[in-house]
């Protein structure tokens with residue numbers, strides 16, 4: 155599939171929270187061409203807050219020491235205007251991370267205001283066709299707020315990350331059916347990047363002996379898919395925090411790179427990826443919520459996979475995560491007033 159941007163001009167790519175741990179793993183993936191390809195030169199814009207400038211300068215030194223051939227320049231700054239100026243792609247990672255025992259809702263108030271300000275900065279300084287991935291939590295609702303305060307940027311261009319949940323679920327399914335990762339496709343993550351998300355393996359296909367078959371034919375284990383896989387993926391972030399004493403970073407960076415690479419390059423035939431995108435009412439999800447759906451991507455445009463059957467079990471799961479997102483939206487609007 156042809157890349158959405160064929161230009162050989164360097165593109166400006168912003169990473170916020172650039173002194174943080176996800177950025178530390180994400181920067182080399184972008185600078186090595188694993189997102190925008192091996193021919194696309196890049197000018198990296200790195201934003202963090204003033205007290206972190208010392209650390210950010212250390213990161214900038216390391217970037218220089220990597221001598222990345224694709225990297226034309228680095229702008230490391232605490233100045234929001236300089237960071238957002240002329241950018242074509244943004245990874246909005248910077249936020250307060252969830253610590254052990256902390257619920258996502260505690261984070262909401264502190265974090266949505268950051269995304270209100272950054273929405274304003276996108277509106278004012280970014281290219282009008284900028285493509286945005288929100289990683290900082292609560293990611294879906296931060297994206298919704300960001301979009302509200304960036305009225306000149308198309309709503310379709312502001313997305314949030316559930317690719318980590320997709321990758322987690324795919325790895326678990328692959329392990330369960332004893333297949334390679336690349337032999338598992340069509341895992342769905344519906345809803346919020348939180349423990350109300352619905353990891354849905356009903357449409358999963360597994361490749362065996364060169365042909366793709368429904369998971370139900372390969373391994374008829376509905377009990378595992380419903381009772382083990384769903385809570386495992388929902389709680390994986392908390393499990394990593396408990397073990398590492400820090401939230402997921404390497405896997406989050408990989409997922410952010412995967413999300414943007416598929417948005418930039420498109421998806422393969424029969425490949426679905428999950429992105430939290432603005433709802434236009436698909437699958438009965440209220441219009442305007444930023445909700446994770448399975449999508450395909452062509453020419454830089456995502457399209458929600460249509461006509462998937464929603465049974466009673468799935469309906470109930472979709473309702474739970476929708477209700478949480480509606481509550482978050484109400485709280486977020488109040489916090490931004």
Ligand code: NAX
Pocket residue numbers: 170171172173174175176177201202203206247248249250251252268288289290291292293315316317318319347391401402403406
């Ligand atoms: P770190 O605390 O290591 O880094 C965050 C960085 O953001 C810090 O350097 C901080 O100074 C900076 N920052 C804070 N406010 C800022 C602002 N207004 N402008 C620019 N920078 C700002 O956190 P890290 O582990 O990198 O996690 C970053 C975010 O990703 C957190 O919100 C975390 O909850 C979220 N995550 C989202 C995931 C997803 O799948 N959507 C998974 C991983 C991760 O938990």
